[in-house]
Structure formats: C-alpha cells, structure tokens
Amino acid sequence: MPLPEWELAAKQAACTSCGASNEARVFPAAFEPRTAVQPQPALEGDAACFDHPDKCAVAACQQCGRFVCRLCEVESGGGVWCPSCVAGRAGAAAGGNPENSRILFDSIALITPLIILLMWPLTAIAGPGAVALSIVKWKAPLSLVRRSRWRFVAAIVIGLAETGGWIWGIAYLLLLVRAKAR
C-alpha cells in the first residue's frame, strides 16, 4: 500500500480531506530496491536443491546437511538452514523461527480460581486444580517479556485457601451431624 505523497512531504502534515494531523517518519529501507530471488537452474553435475531438483544448490543446511537453493535457504544468526529444520525448530535452526505465541499457564492458574468464585460450588475442583497446575507448570516458559512467577505463587495461595475452605466446611458439617446424632 503506497503512502500518500502529502504525508511524506513533511514530518507533520494535515489531511487534505478531514484536517487530521498526521506524522510520518520514513526510513531508508523504504527506498531499497526489491529484487525477487531467482534460483539458478542446475546443470548436469551441479549439486541440486533437495526440494527443487532442477535448481542449483548454493548451501547446505547446517542442521541436517540437505542442499538448498537460493529460494530455500534461510539465513539466521550467521547460519544457513533448510525450511524443514526451521519449521520443525530443529536444534540450532530454531533461531530462524522465533516463537510467535505462548500459552500463559500462570495467568490460567491465577484467573481460573478467581473467576470460578462466581459459580462457587466449582471451587471444589478449581482450587486444587490451580495448585496442581501451578506446581506442574512451574518451570514452563512464561511470557517472553514477563519474568516473575508471582502469579503462580498467588494461584497456589488462592487455590489452597479454596481447598482449605472446603475441607473446613466439610469437617464442620461432619462435626455438626455427629453432635446432633449424640
């Protein structure tokens, strides 16, 4: 999508249609030539790409050793990898395929026992569940940008409180029933 020229003429410009103020910061990457990668056809005796046998290989994957053409080579962290190793995050090729998402087990463990208070009878399951999840997933990777495990700690405290509440309630009822029976 091309940027309208008026936005680029100055760092700040008003829209000619609605008058809204716009700020555009343009960087040299915008003017780099775009050239499509064209793998060379493989001649007889040339090493050929594993996935494209008619294309000339330019490198070997540093994880599995397969030959790759210009189209298939994935350069990352100073190495060259094949698409299969990058997609499978195999060994050092994982660096070419950084994580795009993570499940936040600490948030699940913390929020579930709190939300479930709205349907309090289910806390009999959610409380111990939160404690178990926190312990099982204690070492699971957290958010890429959040390092603290306080949510797990809070989840354990809340889960134990809910479980303790149930144990106390059941014990109290049993004592009550026993006292009445006497």
Add this chain to the structure above:
Amino acid sequence: MRKGPHYRKLPGHRRGFLRGSSMWLGPDYLLAVHSLRFREEYKRYYFRDIQAIVTAEAPRFHISTRFAAIAALLLIAWPFVLAAPARPGISSAGMLGGMAAVVVLAWFLVSGFFSCRCRIYTAVSCDDLPSVYRTWTARKFLLTVEPLIQQAQGSLEASWVRAVGEWNIGPRETSEAPAPAFDSPLAARASFPMIGSAALIASLFADAIWNTITLHSNERWTQVTNGLLTLVEAGAAIVVIAHHFRARPGQGKDHRSKASKAMQRLAIATLTVMAGFYYLSPFAYAWIAGVQASAGGPPVEVTLPIDPYLHQIDAVLAAVLGLVGLAIIWYHREDDSGIIYPSS
C-alpha cells in the same frame, strides 16, 4: 538463569478486559505483544526492515481496565453515599455524580481529541500498533524508536521526498483484482443476521421502555414480564452470535460482513451487561443493606432504595445498546459489496 534476550518496555500499553497490547524493545527489533488473556502472540519488526511509522490523529474510544477500575470505585462508593446521613449544604450524591461526570468527560475529550492511530510499514506488512493510541504516547514512542532505526539504517538524504513518486512503501500491491467479499448479493444479505438483529434491538428498546414505565412497581406480573424480555434479549443475542460464527461452506472469516461483526459485538455486550446485572444486583442489595444496618446502630428495618436506581441503570443501558444497534444498521446500510440493508 535468564534465557533469551532482555526486553525493555516501550511507551504505550493497551489494557482491555480480554485483549491487551504492548510494544517492547529487543536487541535489534521491536516486539509487538498481543495478549489474549491466556495466550500471547508476538510479532517482530527488525530495525533494518522498518520502512515508515505513521501516526494519524483519530478518535479512539477504548475503555481500559484502569478506566473501568475508576468506574468500579465510584460504584462501590455509591451505596455508602446513599446511606450516609444528609448534611446541610453538602450533597454527597451530587459530588459523586459530579466526579463521575468529570471522569467521563475527560475520557471523551482524550478519546476524541488526543488519540491517534499508529501504523508501522515494512516491505511485507503494514500493521496497526494498538498500544500506541494516545498522541503523547506516540510522541514518546517515536522519540525512543526513531534513533534506533536510524542507527540501523542510516538517515535519508535531504532530497528523498522527490524520489517518493517512484517508490511504494509497505507491502507490494498485487495486480490481481481483490476477490469479491461475497459470491452474490444474496450471499451478502445472508451473512447479516437480520431477524436476530431486529429481535435484539427491539427487545432492548422494549426492555428500556418497560423498565422506565415500571420504575416503582414491584408487582409480580411486571417482574415476570421483565424476565421474559430478558430471555428474548438473551435468545436474540445468541442467535446473532451463532449466525456470525456459522460460516457458509467455502467461505472464510473475511467473508463475514462488517455489520455482522459489529452486531456480534453488540450481542456480546448485551450478554455481558445481563450477566453483570444478574451477578451484581444481589451484591448491591447485600452491600447497601449491610451499610444501612451498620449505620443504624441497633437492628433497624432495612429499606432498599436501590431498586429504582437499578431499574434506571438497566433502562439506560438497554436504550444505549439499542441505539448502538440502530447506529450499526444505519452505518453499515451499504456494506463493502454495495448491498443496501434495510435501515429499520
């Protein structure tokens, strides 16, 4: 032991009830984090690839969790103010109302006049940065990021503006014509839950009117009618949501009309408000009863002046939601494919 790079938080954070968004500074890239409560999605913009960052003034009426917290605090203070003994010359309820009005007015002003949309361009993508939605945040964000990008790419020559006509910024436009959003006008019409939407909007207005008429009535039949109206609202909302998610064979998400998406959000909002009332009403009753009992010293007959207020709030919310529904139909009466929806 820390694994992976260390990230530094950049200005701006969009905090929603279900979704959040923030920007972080990596070793040689910007990391956009989209939080979906139990899951985070990441997107990296390497400094060497960023072509442009554009911020455009635009109204952004986002209800953040902070704003919701302030509203909740005012709501919690409300029963205390109602139960407090009246003092001559000072109207506590008026003061609280004034504070609420100031908060709402400030939110409207900031959302309408000091908000923006920030977009980042690379050769293959053009993405909104949801966390940068206030003008002062955008300014701070650019001040932090611009030198780093210039450090990675260098700066442009003074004559670069003249070259602009020869270059396209952002992902290359394909020469192929975009696929039509709908197979046929009939398909477009079918993607809009007309009956469900009409039932939802009608029931919302009926609820608003009924609550206003029966503001001081506690008779059984008015409560039954109220319950029936609530059931109709819930049913219509569920029909709208189900219609939105029931993709036609061979059609993907993109084929759902914008009007259908907007109606789906309205239906979710309606269900959320209903659930809120269902759960919060007993709490409110208990709260005000407790406050009254404690204020009265010895056991007193607990009167609950809260009922008409709840009816009023219910009526106002239903009317607002109904008006939003009408606005959606009016705004999307001509969708992308040029189909005209009936405006009533």
